[in-house]
Amino acid sequence: MTGTTDSSPTADWFPLPAGVQAGTISCGGRSVDRFEAEFWTSRQRQAHSLHELSYRACFKPQLPRFFIERLTGPGDLVYDPFSGRGTTALEAALLDRRVAANDANPLSALLAAPRLAPPPGPEAVADRLASFPVDNDARADRDLSMFYHPGTEAHLVSLRRVLVERARSGTEDALDRWIRMVATNRLSGHSRNFFSVYTLPPNQAASPESQRRINRRLDQVPPLKDVNEIVVRKTSQLLRDLSDGDRARLTRRAEDALFMTGDARSTPALASNSVRLTVTSPPFLDQVAYTKDNWLRCWFNGLDEETVGAGITMSRTVAAWSAVMGAVFAELARVTAPGGYVAFEVGEVRRSTIPLDEHVVPLGEEAGLTCLAIFVNRSQFTKTSHIWGVSNHRRGTNSNRIVLFRKE
Numbered sequence: 001m002t003g004t005t006d007s008s009p010t011a012d013w014f015p016l017p018a019g020v021q022a023g024t025i026s027c028g029g030r031s032v033d034r035f036e037a038e039f040w041t042s043r044q045r046q047a048h049s050l051h052e053l054s055y056r057a058c059f060k061p062q063l064p065r066f067f068i069e070r071l072t073g074p075g076d077l078v079y080d081p082f083s084g085r086g087t088t089a090l091e092a093a094l095l096d097r098r099v100a101a102n103d104a105n106p107l108s109a110l111l112a113a114p115r116l117a118p119p120p121g122p123e124a125v126a127d128r129l130a131s132f133p134v135d136n137d138a139r140a141d142r143d144l145s146m147f148y149h150p151g152t153e154a155h156l157v158s159l160r161r162v163l164v165e166r167a168r169s170g171t172e173d174a175l176d177r178w179i180r181m182v183a184t185n186r187l188s189g190h191s192r193n194f195f196s197v198y199t200l201p202p203n204q205a206a207s208p209e210s211q212r213r214i215n216r217r218l219d220q221v222p223p224l225k226d227v228n229e230i231v232v233r234k235t236s237q238l239l240r241d242l243s244d245g246d247r248a249r250l251t252r253r254a255e256d257a258l259f260m261t262g263d264a265r266s267t268p269a270l271a272s273n274s275v276r277l278t279v280t281s282p283p284f285l286d287q288v289a290y291t292k293d294n295w296l297r298c299w300f301n302g303l304d305e306e307t308v309g310a311g312i313t314m315s316r317t318v319a320a321w322s323a324v325m326g327a328v329f330a331e332l333a334r335v336t337a338p339g340g341y342v343a344f345e346v347g348e349v350r351r352s353t354i355p356l357d358e359h360v361v362p363l364g365e366e367a368g369l370t371c372l373a374i375f376v377n378r379s380q381f382t383k384t385s386h387i388w389g390v391s392n393h394r395r396g397t398n399s400n401r402i403v404l405f406r407k408e
Contacts, residue, residue, distance in 0.1 A: 014070060014372070014404075025374065027361045033373040039066055040377065048094055049241040050115050053185045054202040055085035056293050059345060063377070063400060064088040064279040067343045068095055076276035079335065081264035081328060086112020088279045093253040094246060100275065102260040102267055105308055107184070107297055109259040114181040116254035117174040118242060122235045125182075128175050129228040134158045142299070146211040147188060147196040148222050155227040156195060156300070159183060164302040180301065182231050182238070187296050193230060197222035205296035265327040270335045278332055281345040282325060283315075284356065322359055329367035333407060342369060342405040357401040369405035376401050 021036040040062030047061035064087060068078055078092035083101035089112050093099050101112060119125055138157040139150075148156065163180045166172035172180075186194050189202035197220055200206045206214065215221070260269055264282075298305035315321035332342050342364065346356035361371045377400035 025358070027358045027371075027374070029362070032361060032371055034376060035373060036376040036378060038378055039375065048090075048246070050090060050094075050118070050238050051087060052238060053085050053111055053115075053181075054189070055111065056203040058084050058087055058203075059281050059400065061087050061091045063345065063402070064091045064343075065095070067277060067279050067341070067402075067404075068092055068097060071341050071343075072097055072277045077274055079270070079275045079278045080280045081267065081278065081332070082280050082282045083108045083112060083259075084281075086115065089257070089259075090115050093250050093257070096249045096253065097276075099253050099257040100260070100270060101258070102262060102264055104261070104263060105294070106261045106303060107294060107301065107308070109261055110177075110184065110301060111181055113254075113257065113259045114174065114177040115238070116250050116257055117178070118239060118247065118250065119175055119178050119235065121239065122232045124175060125179060125235045126228065126232045128179060129159075129231060132159060132162050135161075140299070143208060145222070146208055146215060147199065147296075149224040152195055152222065152225045152227060156183075156187075159227065160300050160302075168302070178235070179231060182234050183227075184297050184300055186230050186234055187300055193233065195225050195227060195230060204293045207292065207295075265324070265331055267331060267335065272334050273337045275332075275335045276337055276340045278336065278340075278342040279345070280343070282328065284321075284346065318354060318356075318359060321356075322363060325360070326363045326366065329363050329369065332364075333367040333369055336369070336407040338407055340407050341372075342407075343402050344405070345400055345402045355401065357403050360403045364403065364405045368407070370408055372404045372406055374401060374403050 016035060017037065017039065019037055023034050023036075024031040025034045026032075040060060047065075051061045064078075064080075068091060072078060072092075072095075074096040075098060077098040077100060078088060079100040079102075080086075080088035081102045083089060083103040086101060086108065089099045089101040093116050099116070101108070103109070134155050135158045136151070136154050138154045138161070140153060140157050144153055159179075163172070163176060163183075166176050167180070183195075185202065187202075188194055188196040188199045188205050190198055190200065194202060197211075197215065198218060199211055199214060258269060260267060294308065295305040298308055315324060329342075336342060344360055344364065346360055357374050361374075365371055
């Protein structure tokens with residue numbers, strides 16, 4: 001970055017907070033403005049409690065909020081083509097914006113959509129769970145003994161039977177979908193608040209072999225867990241911050257929310273020139289093993305993990321990644337309204353040797369969008385990041401880098 005200052009610039013097209021370092025970078029054959037600061041807090045649990053679902057490689061809710069508040073108004077359509085756990089969609093709905101989301105992984109919609117239709121309270125969830133039959137002799141179609149006590153497994157298999165059947169028959173309602181979402185999120189983790197014995201953090205499921213090694217190392221045996229109580233407790237946590245105003249906005253936006261499962265390069269369900277703002281973060285270069293991470297969640301929801309994984313982009317080279325993202329940008333240029341924006345978040349990968357933002361700028365411009373600036377959000381990594389051996393500014397995605405485009 002050149003021309004760096006410690007001033008507090010204010011672009012006429014985008015209000016910037018104080019303390020921003022401003023400069024330019026040569027990118028895609030021209031100079032691009034770059035703004036660097038801690039634009040949002042690195043502290044945990046500072047966003048709405050409805051966001052508190054674990055999902056690998058998700059960004060903080062403050063990231064989409066930063067752009068949604070500055071570039072859209074109530075009723076505008078906000079889109080995320082790589083939706084993940086639905087962070088952009090939920091934050092947009094909480095801000096009374098219309099919602100569209102897409103992901104190649106069908107788990108994305110299962111985790112995102114129910115939070116736009118939260119239950120009236122944990123009591124309703126408890127009552128519904130109590131009405132579900134439990135077969136104490138039920139067993140999974142695979143060995144899950146390294147994760148669950150036999151009693152816990154029986155309850156989970158019984159719950160799975162009911163929820164999968166209701167989904168397949170089209171008889172599930174909003175409360176069923178909420179319970180399925182919460183149970184999916186509680187399948188495995190490293191505290192007593194999960195169905196499993198102690199294992200990896202909940203955004204990644206250990207393989208059966210890895211879990212056996214964990215159990216031997218810790219000399220642990222899966223304890224009996226109260227499945228219903230855990231689901232109700234997590235429901236209470238998710239609803240903790242929900243106000244009457246939040247509920248009214250979510251209800252309004254749930255009515256026309258669009259949750260798609262498919263390739264971000266082709267989204268015919270989205271009308272041309274309809275999106276005011278896209279905020280998204282695509283899969284990075286071979287950083288996340290989505291199939292391995294989600295095998296247990298896929299099992300619980302009756303999905304084939306190999307089929308799910310096959311549809312998710314995992315590019316090994318910058319050229320391959322750029323080819324896919326170039327087609328994504330062409331589709332984003334189609335759906336973005338004139339005067340609308342695309343905020344495309346990437347990170348520094350492979351020990352900071354590949355700044356993907358510098359590759360993104362020409363991709364967006366070749367699709368007909370105008371690059372306005374690059375925003376670099378610097379913050380300290382969280383405790384969970386260190387579990388994966390990711391240290392600050394050394395490995396993995398050491399910062400949020402958001403390339404902002406506009407459609408003229």
